[in-house]
Amino acid sequence: xxxxxxxxxxxxxxxxxxxxxxxxxxxxxxxxxxxxxxxxxxxxxxxxxxxxxxxxxxxxxxxxxxxxxxxxxxxxxxxxxxxxxxxxxxxxxxxxxxxxxxxxxxxxxxxxxxxxxxxxxxxxxxxxxxxxxxxxxxxxxxxxxxxxxxxxxxxxxxxxxxxxxxxxxxxxxxxxxxxxxxxxxxxxxxxxxxxxxxxxxxxxxxxxxxxxxxxxxxxxxxxxxxxxxxxxxxxxxxxxxxxxxxxxxxxxxxxxxxxxxxxxxxxxxxxxxxxxxxxxxxxxxxxxxxxxxxxxxxxxxxxxxxxxxxxxxxxxxxxxxxxxxxxxxxxxxxxxxxxxxxxxxxxxxxxxxxxxxxxxxxxxxxxxxxxxxxxxxxxxxxxxxxxxxxxxxxxxxxxxxxxxx
Amino acid sequence: xxxxxxxxxxxxxxxxxxxxxxxxxxxxxxxxxxxxxxxxxxxxxxxxxxxxxxxxxxxxxxxxxxxxxxxxxxxxxxxxxxxxxxxxxxxxxxxxxxxxxxxxxxxxxxxxxxxxxxxxxxxxxxxxxxxxxxxxxxxxxxxxxxxxxxxxxxxxxxxxxxxxxxxxxxxxxxxxxxxxxxxxxxxxxxxxxxxxxxxxxxxxxxxxxxxxxxxxxxxxxxxxxxxxxxxxxxxxxxxxxxxxxxx
Numbered sequence: 239x240x241x242x243x244x245x246x247x248x249x250x251x252x253x254x255x256x257x258x259x260x261x262x263x264x265x266x267x268x269x270x271x272x273x274x275x276x277x278x279x280x281x282x283x284x285x286x287x288x289x290x291x292x293x294x295x296x297x298x299x300x301x302x303x304x305x306x307x308x309x310x311x312x313x314x315x316x317x318x319x320x321x322x323x324x325x326x327x328x329x330x331x332x333x334x335x336x337x338x339x340x341x342x343x344x345x346x347x348x349x350x351x352x353x354x355x356x357x358x359x360x361x362x363x364x365x366x367x368x369x370x371x372x373x374x375x376x377x378x379x380x381x382x383x384x385x386x387x388x389x390x391x392x393x394x395x396x397x398x399x400x401x402x403x404x405x406x407x408x409x410x411x412x413x414x415x416x417x418x419x420x421x422x423x424x425x426x427x428x429x430x431x432x433x434x435x436x437x438x439x440x441x442x443x444x445x446x447x448x449x450x451x452x453x454x455x456x457x458x459x460x461x462x463x464x465x466x467x468x469x470x471x472x473x474x475x476x477x478x479x480x481x482x483x484x485x486x487x488x489x490x491x492x493x494x495x496x497x498x499x500x501x502x503x504x505x506x507x508x509x510x511x512x513x514x515x516x517x518x519x520x521x522x523x524x525x526x527x528x529x530x531x532x533x534x535x536x537x538x539x540x541x542x543x544x545x546x547x548x549x550x551x552x553x554x555x556x557x558x559x560x561x562x563x564x565x566x567x568x569x570x571x572x573x574x575x576x577x578x579x580x581x582x583x584x585x586x587x588x589x590x591x592x593x594x595x596x597x598x599x600x601x602x603x604x605x606x607x608x609x610x611x612x613x614x615x616x617x618x619x620x621x622x623x624x625x626x627x628x629x630x631x632x633x634x635x636x637x638x639x640x641x642x643x
Numbered sequence: 644x645x646x647x648x649x650x651x652x653x654x655x656x657x658x659x660x661x662x663x664x665x666x667x668x669x670x671x672x673x674x675x676x677x678x679x680x681x682x683x684x685x686x687x688x689x690x691x692x693x694x695x696x697x698x699x700x701x702x703x704x705x706x707x708x709x710x711x712x713x714x715x716x717x718x719x720x721x722x723x724x725x726x727x728x729x730x731x732x733x734x735x736x737x738x739x740x741x742x743x744x745x746x747x748x749x750x751x752x753x754x755x756x757x758x759x760x761x762x763x764x765x766x767x768x769x770x771x772x773x774x775x776x777x778x779x780x781x782x783x784x785x786x787x788x789x790x791x792x793x794x795x796x797x798x799x800x801x802x803x804x805x806x807x808x809x810x811x812x813x814x815x816x817x818x819x820x821x822x823x824x825x826x827x828x829x830x831x832x833x834x835x836x837x838x839x840x841x842x843x844x845x846x847x848x849x850x851x852x853x854x855x856x857x858x859x860x861x862x863x864x865x866x867x868x869x870x871x872x873x874x875x876x877x878x879x880x881x882x883x884x885x886x887x888x889x890x
Contacts, residue, residue, distance in 0.1 A: 260720050289724075297890075363886065372745040396742050411884040437885075440735065442748040490748045495805055497750030525752040527807050527829075578692050579760050579863055605760065608697045608719045642720035 255292040261285045261301065264640040271632040273623065275317055279344065280308040285351070300353030300368070307344040315340035315557065320623060320630045323550045326460055334461070337550065352399035363406040368399035371418060373431065373446070374501045375490040378570050378588070379537040379562055381503035381517035382486035384429055384450045385420065387559040390570075390588060391599060391617055391634075402429075412437045427451050427479075433486075441491030448486065452507055453479035454560040457551050481508050497523040505540070515540035517562065531574045542566040545592035548625070564627050567591035580605050588628075595621025595628035609642040665780030668796050671820035672813065673771045677709035678848045683872035684717070689761045690864040699759055700870070704878065709772060711883040722759060728888045732772040733765065739888045746885055755807050762835060762856040762865040766807060767827075777804040778811065785817065788824050792817045808834070821849045833859055846874045 262285050270277040287301040316324055316339050326334045354367030374380035378393045386397040400420055407415040413436050420429035429451075435444040488501040498521070505515040521535035541561045543552045548564065556564045569591060574584035582603045589596040597617050604612045615636040621629030687699040700718040705711065712733070715726040724741030736749040754766040766773075774780075778798035786795050793814040800806050810828035815821065825837040835858050839851035854867040881887070 260723065262720075358890070370742070370744040372743055375747075394743070406886070408881065408884060408886045411881050414885060435885075437735075437748075440750075442737075492750035492752075495750070495752060497752065523750070523752075525755045527755060527805075529755060529757065531756070576757065579689070579757070579762075579861065580691055580693060607695075609721050611721070 255290045257288055257290045259286065259288055260643060261287045262640050262642045264638065266636055266638040269633075269635045271634070272317060273630065273632065277313075278309045279311065281344075282306045282308075295358040297356040297358075298354070299356070301351050302348065303351045304346075304348045306346045311344040313342050313344070315342060318631060319550070319553060320625065322625060323548075323553060326457065326551065327549050328457065329547065329549065331549075334457070337460070340554075350399075354399075361407065363408075365402075365404040365406075368401045369404065370397060371400045371402060371404070371431075372397070373433070374486070375442075375444075375488040375499040376501045376519040376537070377499075377521060377533065377535050379501075379517075379519050379535070379539075379568075381501050381519060381537075381539070381562070382446055382448070382484060382488060384431060384448050384482075384484065385418075387562075391597075391615070422451075426481075439491070440493070441489050443489045443491075444487070446484070446486035446488075448484045450482050450484075451479045452482035454555050455551065455558055460551065460554075482506070483508075495524070499535075517541065529576055531572075533570075533572045533574075535570045537563065537568045537570075539563045539566055539568075542592075545590070545626075548593070548627070565590050565592040590621075590627045593621060593626040593629075595619070595626035597628050611640045611642075613638040613640070663782060663794070665782045665796055665798075666775075668782055668794055668815060668820065669771075669774060669778075669780040669798070669813075672796075672815050672822055673775070674708075675819060675821050675849065676771060677705075678874045679708055680704075680706040680876050680878060681872060681874050682876045684870040686868050686870055687758075687761050687763070688866045688868075691760070692861055692863055697760070699761065704876075704882070706878050706883065709769075712769075713883055713887065716759075726888050727765075728883060728885075729765075729769070730883060733769045734773075736765070737885065737888055744889065746888060752805070761867075762858045762863055763867065764807060767837070767856070774798060774811075777801060777806045780813075783812075786814070788814045791823060793823060794820070819849060821851075823851075835859065845872060848874050 264283040264285070266281055268279045282305070284304045285301055287299070289297070289299040291297045316337065325336045328334060350368060352368050352370060354365050354369040357364045371385040373385070374382045378388065378390045380386070380388065385400045389395060402418050402420040405417045409415065413434065416433040416435070418431040422428050429449070431446065431448040433444050433446040435442060483506045485504045486502065488499070490499040492498065500518065500520045502516070502518040505517065506512060507515065517539045519535055519537045521533065523531065523533035525531045539562055542563045542565045545565050552564055555561045568588060570586060570588050572584060572586035574582060576582050584601045586599045586601070587596055588599070597619050600616045602614045606612055615638070617634040619628040619631045619633065621627065623629045681703070683703045685701055685703055689697045689699065691697060698718060699716070701714050701716045704713045710730065710732055712729045713726065716722040716724065726739040728737045729735065733754055734751050736751065736753055737746055738749060739746050754769065755764055757764055758768060777800060779801050780796050780798045783795040783797050785792060787793065793816055796813040796815060798811040798813065800809065807829070808827045809830055812826040813822055814824040816823055821842060823839050823842070826833055827835040827837070835856055838855045838857070840853040840855060842849055842851045850869070850872060852869045856865045856867070858864070
């Protein structure tokens with residue numbers, strides 16, 4: 239009913255106001271090199287945005303995305319992992335069963351990415367609908383973010399909209415209160431995020447509290463799909479979803495001429511005797527006089543596993559976005575330089591400090607025309623090809639063309 | 644002998660007092676360039692290294708004699724809706740990305756980056772207020788630029804200043820101290836030249852409605868012109884805020 243009312247309101251409003259239409263077309267060719275396989279995928283994406291403001295205090299905006307895939311569209315997740323991880327094991331390493339495959343398909347899709355109504359009042363802003371909800375100050379990792387997932391190889395790429403109610407209350411120019419609720423079927427499952435943000439000195443500082451459900455895939459979840467496995471050690475009692483609370487802190491600003499940022503999340507998972515799990519980033523950046531830009535970010539995640547204890551289940555948790563990293567300690571470094579007014583080159587590296595594997599990621603952005611951008615990304619992987627996170631895959635190359643209109 | 648010495652000192656003092664100092668010239672230039680508040684629409688036309696022309700259009704709001712600035716891109720489509728806010732004479736910078744709706748606080752070193760591929764850096768587009776701390780200005784006397792009598796001001800970076808240029812030469816009209824040309828040097832070599840054209844009196848304030856920045860090393864050029872500007876504007880005390888940046 240609410241959805242129909244919303245669409246009705248949207249149609250009425252757009253009929254009487256000037257609507258801005260814009261968006262982009264994007265195509266990307268991906269090449270992935272594995273030890274015994276090479277994969278090619280190509281997609282075409284059309285994003286169409288609309289934005290209408292019937293008055294100074296009301297705005298409706300949204301976008302739809304159509305995505306069409308070509309080339310290799312049927313993937314087996316197991317192709318991306320070394321042989322050791324094809325077997326499901328207990329946390330002590332004892333093998334249980336060999337998993338034949340985990341298949342997933344890239345399917346053509348048409349969906350509403352964002353559609354929201356913004357109401358501005360003297361004392362508050364209310365945003366209702368599917369919307370972008372960025373939180374935290376981290377570049378590649380955001381420990382306090384409960385709404386989005388990031389691709390560490392392309393962390394600035396836009397996220398999917400989140401269906402939520404957001405209330406922002408400005409307190410002067412220096413302080414902002416924010417409350418966000420993402421509804422679910424049961425009230426207990428609602429995601430909630432509350433934040434107070436302040437501009438103090440050279441810093442933006444935020445304190446946050448969030449509450450969400452935590453239900454990572456477990457070994458027992460997988461065993462339930464494979465009924466012919468030995469049952470002597472697994473009870474097959476699945477863990478119920480539990481409440482996850484995060485007390486967050488983030489700061490972003492300038493110290494001694496350097497750009498610095500930190501984001502800390504203290505997680506409480508109630509099945510774990512109230513013990514706190516910490517995730518945090520610390521980062522810095524700097525632009526030299528010749529426009530050379532350098533940046534670094536360190537990430538620690540208590541939810542990751544120590545390198546020598548990594549098992550298939552941990553990979554599944556990571557690829558299902560149930561944890562934000564496979565292992566516990568990572569560092570990212572990046573240098574970027576505009577070699578001409580039209581071309582930026584950058585080189586970044588992400589290192590897994592636990593298993594000592596790493597990636598080297600060159601990137602070239604060429605602004606061919608005013609609204610056309612060509613980006614070439616590369617990812618080269620280094621590490622032990624039997625166990626390490628970045629050791630098995632050999633390379634990935636992406637060529638992306640985007641034309642805005 | 645004593646009398647002659649006193650007369651000599653007085654004469655030197657009078658002569659010195661007549662010559663305006665570099666610091667005074669810089670103060671006057673910054674004053675005249677930064678009226679209390681403004682609202683403008685600007686168009687930047689960029690001639691790129693490939694020889695083609697690109698256009699950038701944005702809306703600009705300033706207050707507090709340039710202490711606060713908010714800019715919102717109108718064109719091209721690639722950046723439409725993105726915005727930037729600067730406070731404390733660009734010591735505090737926030738960027739807003741419309742697609743991700745993320746507001747990021749940047750450190751002041753970000754001022755050294757080029758403004759969306761143009762020949763202006765964010766620092767070039769600032770008020771010049773930071774020049775007072777970062778550069779030591781020297782009055783090099785009078786000279787003419789396009790038949791206009793000007794003071795020539797040479798600015799060298801002060802000790803420990805972290806700035807983009809190794810030297811700047813600024814020509815200020817003697818009539819009102821309004822700048823007509825700025826030469827930017829990097830590592831001792833001329834890098835860019837800013838020429839202020841079509842200086843009109845708008846609502847009592849001299850305003851260059853055309854500003855041309857030429858990068859003599861890359862052979863690129865950016866023309867910045869006002870599509871409209873008014874100085875008769877007052878802002879709500881909460882205008883320059885994160886809330887406004889997002890709208």
